[in-house]
Amino acid sequence: MIVVMNTNLGEEVVQKVVEKLQKNGYQTHESKGIEKILIGAVGGEKSPYIKQAIEVMEGVEKVISVLVPYKLASREFKQENTVIRLGDISLGGEQIQVMAGPCAVESREQLLEIATLIKESGVRILRGGAYKPRTSPYTFQGLEEKGLEYLAEAREKTGLYIVTEVMDTRKVELVAQYADILQIGTRNIQNFPLLTEVAKSNKPVLLKRGLSSTIEEWIMAAEYIMLNGNHQVILCERGIRSFDSAYSRNVLDLSAVPILKGLTHLPVIVDPSHGTGKWRLVEPMARAAVAVGADGLIIEVHAHPEEAVCDGPQCLKPQKFMNLLQEVKKIAGVMGRTL
Amino acid sequence: MIVVMNTNLGEEVVQKVVEKLQKNGYQTHESKGIEKILIGAVGGEKSPYIKQAIEVMEGVEKVISVLVPYKLASREFKQENTVIRLGDISLGGEQIQVMAGPCAVESREQLLEIATLIKESGVRILRGGAYKPRTSPYTFQGLEEKGLEYLAEAREKTGLYIVTEVMDTRKVELVAQYADILQIGTRNIQNFPLLTEVAKSNKPVLLKRGLSSTIEEWIMAAEYIMLNGNHQVILCERGIRSFDSAYSRNVLDLSAVPILKGLTHLPVIVDPSHGTGKWRLVEPMARAAVAVGADGLIIEVHAHPEEAVCDGPQCLKPQKFMNLLQEVKKIAGVMGRTL
Amino acid sequence: MIVVMNTNLGEEVVQKVVEKLQKNGYQTHESKGIEKILIGAVGGEKSPYIKQAIEVMEGVEKVISVLVPYKLASREFKQENTVIRLGDISLGGEQIQVMAGPCAVESREQLLEIATLIKESGVRILRGGAYKPRTSPYTFQGLEEKGLEYLAEAREKTGLYIVTEVMDTRKVELVAQYADILQIGTRNIQNFPLLTEVAKSNKPVLLKRGLSSTIEEWIMAAEYIMLNGNHQVILCERGIRSFDSAYSRNVLDLSAVPILKGLTHLPVIVDPSHGTGKWRLVEPMARAAVAVGADGLIIEVHAHPEEAVCDGPQCLKPQKFMNLLQEVKKIAGVMGRTL
């Protein structure tokens, strides 16, 4: 920790800060300049309160933390990449995993039709929402448990693994009975009771970035899950909110991938469908995501986007999705990875 | 609804769109320009799917909604201001209500000390968190039910009304037993199961704006609560995330107050403590909030900010809070309101 | 300056950094923790290169500056408020100054009509653009020198002082012949040759915040003008770009006023017209601006907004402007200021 103080209040004021630091177990070193005094403080008890307690003391201009606030998620804690096993496949290893499917589970027929097409494409993970977080209470909110049942049936018929969202602490146990991967949506990145609850499930968790989450807040959300006992966290970049949504619903922040791969050991995947909101942008951004080093992609595919109950404009038709897979495969190849 | 189409794909493509609209109950009128065709469509069934279904049709460039997506919260639905009664006081009427107290309930003594001071200041509502949403799992998470009990004791001793946050659907019933107003925090603005659950409580709900909520998303969150049966919603501006947090943690968007007062009939209050994150900015922004037309303020006050377990740097000491009340009272006076 | 280093690269790597700092005149103090080493460095030559040179050295994680990067604009350099004299009035003192007028000078008649109305309202400064920065090359770009002549005529007829924008280094001398205050528009906040050129004019400079300027970048722009010899700089908050422009074109950041009053000694005014883009929001935000401590307002007024060649929707009609002045005057009164 570094404490920056003004010089114009006298030595006594500085000594009070030094004493408080030392009482909390810190060793301190002062550097006195003309305008500022810097107090370097190391080795303290890492009390979460001490930083704030110092911040409000007289003469203190600011307090700067130098340690990252997360541990279990950090590369320093675990050097090697986390590889998450899912039956016969793995996520975070050499193979890039694609998750594909409709935004929402709309009906048994719709889901089985698209699941079959996805299975035939070689993709191994099916996405589809049974519980849908919708901005408007007047729009389709999901088939709920019925939707989960259809997902389970699709898994049985195709052998695809299932990723689906859970929004309510009271439903985690239920959703975990059906899903292979639990998704935490962008609006729940800081729903801490929910993070704590999915941690208890022993299922891998797909943690989407919040619309305006900083990199650090996002890792801290992963840390909540890990600290509560579940280390199988997959980070998913899905676009951040910017000042311009005229041509892309969000800004897909691909630099987050190499940044996260540097700071953490967790797998990082990219959602170019929500990240752009426009089907025409999904393929180029999927190519870029793999080129930047993503471990996977999650993509909305719908057999009949014009009948989709949500997010139709960002859904790919099956044929376009097949093209995407071919293009992405070429990029994966030169990156030394398989698809 | 307005559908904008390209002219270069022929009449047949346009007719398909017109037919789809008419089949869904819309009357349509076409305006054909050289580059674009505009189809005005009115009177349809307001199906939430129709907009998206049209959006993905061939030749359609965009679909523009002209009706606001909310009803119950709108000024058009209810012309007069909603005034929320709370025992012997009311919120949204002539009197500006101040809610004050510590960020978190830390101990029985801390709470009773500050509650007494607040009571003496003439303020009628006590704030204090028993459940704390914290970015880090390593920091203080609140005293939970014990904190609620202390709040109830403070109410009994002082007659202050209590506003406190609820974060988990499973705790709504419990918190509602203790609180006079349920607070939905900024991170839960789109936690739809929680919005639905607090709607069932029959307690007024203080709905904080999300860090990057648009005005419309925020009103839609209120609409969730209202559509589920609870019309006592208080909107609280608390700062939005911007590109510069060096001197103010967030940007307090005071224009939201007159905008919301125009679009909705709900009371609107302002949180200058979280909105700035710096105690020096709290008083000037509180004055501005009242000058712009806010119905209330929510302010962090702590008897010993240097010992606060959270948000110390934005807490006012009691003396500074008394000064703030005096200054704000003068502004309220020239605005024709009381404090 | 503080240098944060990793501990895992050995003492030699640390010593290289210490030597480089000392060679540049710094005194250094090291604090060695388990994960990080902190080097406090004070008293160096303030070479602008040294920070970057250290930043790229082996083992260096980050370098944190503790001194603000500006001098002349800082409160530490000059304690008392800068008050700018303009003939018989002053800006930055007890009296709040209002600048009012049309977005653009459109014709001699238009300008003289509105100038007369403004004069009658008691306001002393007339705004109006002769050179207009327009997003589109197809829209009205201003009357140029003819517009300046009309402004001069309006001054002669009414005694109002004139503030008008200059956009081109080649026009500074010309505009300065006509204007009492030179305006640097939001798009030119970092047009450094223009800042340098207006510095030579000896006219007060109204420096609008850029659409996404940080507080520090904005003060640095003022520093450019001051370092080049002109200390008469007026800072003008005019709204920043955010993620939501549906109901307000920009977000008027009123917290910038008390922040700037703390960091600098320069006068700070607010532009609620551009800051919101909607005439209905201008009056409430003008009240709030005065309540938060602004030294002035700049407001668009047009006798016939429906005929305005630019920014009609944010222009006030004269009658509404008179009402605004009355309301603002009341707030000014309780703030201990005059209008």
Next chain:
Amino acid sequence: MIVVMNTNLGEEVVQKVVEKLQKNGYQTHESKGIEKILIGAVGGEKSPYIKQAIEVMEGVEKVISVLVPYKLASREFKQENTVIRLGDISLGGEQIQVMAGPCAVESREQLLEIATLIKESGVRILRGGAYKPRTSPYTFQGLEEKGLEYLAEAREKTGLYIVTEVMDTRKVELVAQYADILQIGTRNIQNFPLLTEVAKSNKPVLLKRGLSSTIEEWIMAAEYIMLNGNHQVILCERGIRSFDSAYSRNVLDLSAVPILKGLTHLPVIVDPSHGTGKWRLVEPMARAAVAVGADGLIIEVHAHPEEAVCDGPQCLKPQKFMNLLQEVKKIAGVMGRTL
């Protein structure tokens, strides 16, 4: 154009709007719903004033433009890609062009050393600033004309083409004598006199996106140059400002590439150095830029980043730059392009 009106003000109010539109040459069609009336208006004179004039009329809620505001830059105006010739190379064609060099020209020796290394790498365009837009007036502002002379010498010695920034209308002629491509920096995207001036030079213009430019504002800046007679505009994505700059200085918005390739016919390149501000992120983002479809890259390379007078932390050392070229070449290959 579409005019949305309220229904509650009576027929007369609507007729006034219809008449005004028709007087301005529009054909109109009305769609009357219960809450809103839609007036589709096509074929008018495209007066820039008419939209605003309608917007402020009684009963008008909003006016929506349906035509894009630019012409010359649009794909509709020119279907085929613009390919810019530069001696024996071209930009916007099959070959991806890389521009490389130091942030600033610091000395003759520095420039010749790096130019030789770049030449040997196979790259054909040298970047380097002689005029530097710096946030602080206390930092290095460039060698100015001397820098231009060194650039010319480097071109003569190596055969590299030169791209360099111009910041001042008064220097355009001078810089154009030395440069092969004129760069408009991010801070000058809406410096309209400068855009107009570089249009007269007949040199290709590299137009960097502003820190918070929307896609449309950026294209409009290109339109300024094109309307003034210079159609050789290269668009350069260089990162936008976001709420998180802790790990990346800006957010490099790669979706801008396919968006711009759809809307315009101009070449689009990417600057991963400024876009991230961190050398470790430059290579992965360069790969992604090519995968997304960029026509070129502009990259900062410095033989001795620790001595660079600006932007050292984002500069690649020559060896790392060679690696980048190899990796990017592989991606270019599978994209069907050469490097």
